[in-house]
Amino acid sequence: MFVMGRKAHFKRDEFMDAALRVVVERGPGALTIAALASGMKAPIGSVYHRFPSRDVLLAEMWIRVVESFQQGFLAALACNGLLASLYTVNWVREHPNEGRLLLLYRREDLLSGDWPDHLRDQIVRLSQELDSGIRSFAEKRFGSLTKETLRRATFALVDVPLAAVRPHLQEGQPPPGIVDELIRETYLAIIRGDK
Amino acid sequence: MFVMGRKAHFKRDEFMDAALRVVVERGPGALTIAALASGMKAPIGSVYHRFPSRDVLLAEMWIRVVESFQQGFLAALACNGLLASLYTVNWVREHPNEGRLLLLYRREDLLSGDWPDHLRDQIVRLSQELDSGIRSFAEKRFGSLTKETLRRATFALVDVPLAAVRPHLQEGQPPPGIVDELIRETYLAIIRGDK
DNA sequence: TTAATACTAGAACACTCATTCTAATTGCAA
């Protein structure tokens, strides 16, 4: 005989949403369990009923965002390098909160220690997927995979788009059109290897 | 009648040096007053004898580094834009620790609150000096100072160099030669406006 | 020698959290 308990007021995802909201609005320093809970009018106990620790909650939230970004990025990259290079700015326009989280902060700003064990696999997988996407692009585009061509590809596909977008997120503004221009011009110069 | 007290074992600068060392080696999270003090075998009391609070100590350390970077950068910029664009990577090679502090972390990672009052003026001044240096470059180079030309100049002079260097500092390695190439090619594309 | 002073020394305090613990609810199966 299976007996169901009371209905839940709060879902797992809602806690992660609330955490994201706190980080984006008030910074990682304000992200206490109490702030998170009171932000959704939930008691502290309910947080710990669903997540074994603060770090697990935040790590899962982080991974959820990385995954949602990376999936689209890799799809764009498989199709066209310039498209991938411009993907970041478009994604940020559609997901301003997730964008702020990913571009303005780092894992260490949120988690107190290392990745929780059962999530490390996921992070490794995500980072390998990104890496191999960029590697295969570099090889295809430059005809060879060396430290230099890999660095060049990473620069054009990742570093520059992030650098172009970040200042505007910092200001809390959506990236203006000039950002797309800067990314495109840089991509063409770096990938074509203009001198 | 003036009476001199005992000789000091520790100087103001040594505390800031020790703080920098801790941040660079173990991250901002490890930067406690106790860690700082024990790192230089000084007692906690001596820290507070010289600095009224943790925030003042760290803010002064930060400003010292910003000042040392910015002075050279503005000098280079007054002479030549490409030189300024390449200044960051060279400065980082000569000052790996200061580079890590400035490029890997932000004020909020170190200070618990806002800038201490008496230091806010200095920060405002520094940031205005940088701003006006970039503005006058943009105006000279593009013939007009608009939101777009300013953004373009900032991108080429600041955002891209930081983005190119950062991944290597992250790894704890000095930036390889390819970084200079990437910065130069980007600068030429962005400032000349190649399409 | 002595007194005044600048400094070292580190234990005690106060405060902020993450986490734990116990009790109170609530919905369903019987």
Add this chain to the structure above:
DNA sequence: TTGCAATTAGAATGAGTGTTCTAGTATTAA
């Protein structure tokens, strides 16, 4: 209706850390 389990509820706990406080020590002028 009753009893069980899922969940809410939030007060109590404990660890970590910035700051304060009191005491001790070295240096120099007189």
